[in-house]
Amino acid sequence: MTRKPSYSSPPVDSVDPKAVLEVCLCHGVRRASRAITRTFDAALAPSGLTSGQFGILAAVAALQSMPVPVLRGVLAMDRTSLNRTLKPMEVNGLVAIVPGAGRRASQVEITPEGLQAFREAGPLWRAAQSDAAERLGTARIGQLIAGLDVATGLFDQ
Amino acid sequence: MTRKPSYSSPPVDSVDPKAVLEVCLCHGVRRASRAITRTFDAALAPSGLTSGQFGILAAVAALQSMPVPVLRGVLAMDRTSLNRTLKPMEVNGLVAIVPGAGRRASQVEITPEGLQAFREAGPLWRAAQSDAAERLGTARIGQLIAGLDVATGLFDQ
DNA sequence: CAAATAATGATGTATATGCATCATTATGAC
DNA sequence: GTCATAATGATGCATATACATCATTATTTG
Helix, strand or coil: CCCCCCCCCCCCCCCCHHHHHHHCHHHHHHHHHHHHHHHHHHHHHHHCCCHHHHHHHHHHHHHCEEEHHHHHHHHCCCHHHHHHHHHHHHHCCCEEEECCCCCCCCEEEECHHHHHHHHHHHHHHHHHHHHHHHHHCHHHHHHHHHHHHHHHHHHCC | CCCCCCCCCCCCCCCCHHHHHHHCHHHHHHHHHHHHHHHHHHHHHHHCCCHHHHHHHHHHHHHCEEEHHHHHHHHCCCHHHHHHHHHHHHHCCCEEEECCCCCCCCEEEECHHHHHHHHHHHHHHHHHHHHHHHHHCHHHHHHHHHHHHHHHHHHCC
């Protein structure tokens, strides 16, 4: 018998929706990011900082002061998104954005209030992170963070 | 000589900002999510779908139709956030939200247009995913996705 | 069945995130 | 020094994400 061409069936290169849910790196990381962010946001809430703001403060606190483009690299964040995110933090006095002396790019500096907020949030973060390590196991959380770091490096830009 | 109490030095339980950048699960997953999302969004752009919309279509396509709360669970997304996200997709004709017959919750259904959009985006997604697997290596990407899945399960709710 | 409790949907508010774009400024090439 | 190129900052637009809250509707208990 002759084989009928099945124009209505999926082409051989069609994508199985279930496979996307199971193996898509983007879907997986976004889903985890939502769940984890909710947990950390709740843990940090008493400090008045969001998880994103806490991370930014950590980066700026680590170096005291840095050019905005450098911070962009550290956070793997879009240029304009970072500027937007820094706005409310500047308004709230957590950071200061000072025009680069001479001809350099603007510097982001942590303010005393920002440092104070970071220090106050520290124990809250530590508790959340410890809880995460306990849930995942130290081996698994280490492996996970290492994998995320590699992925960030490979995909940023 | 007597040891002076150093009230101005950091308390023993203070948090090192550099440590936060290196080990914080939340910071790590958010940063990776940004970088990876940018890449997948760019890859899917020709289809008119965002990475988030593609993931939602995959979930709905996998089951044809499902109650909104079930979809919320699949995506590990906040209840109200999901409703908001579905709005433009409904407006664009990608999904239909039909009131549950009788007394059940609303069902999300994929429309023919939605299925068409998903199929068209399929090859774009496959290319992005293959590229990701190539960059990370099949072993590492598998391990990473597995870890993200576990974390999602542990933190969701 | 009625009351208490839980689930759901809708909105207001706020941060988060990125693309496209425009204007300005810095940097390099010549 | 001038011109081309690149980097930076600012905006408009759009999606993404979540909390708090209110109203409505199920569900469960008594």
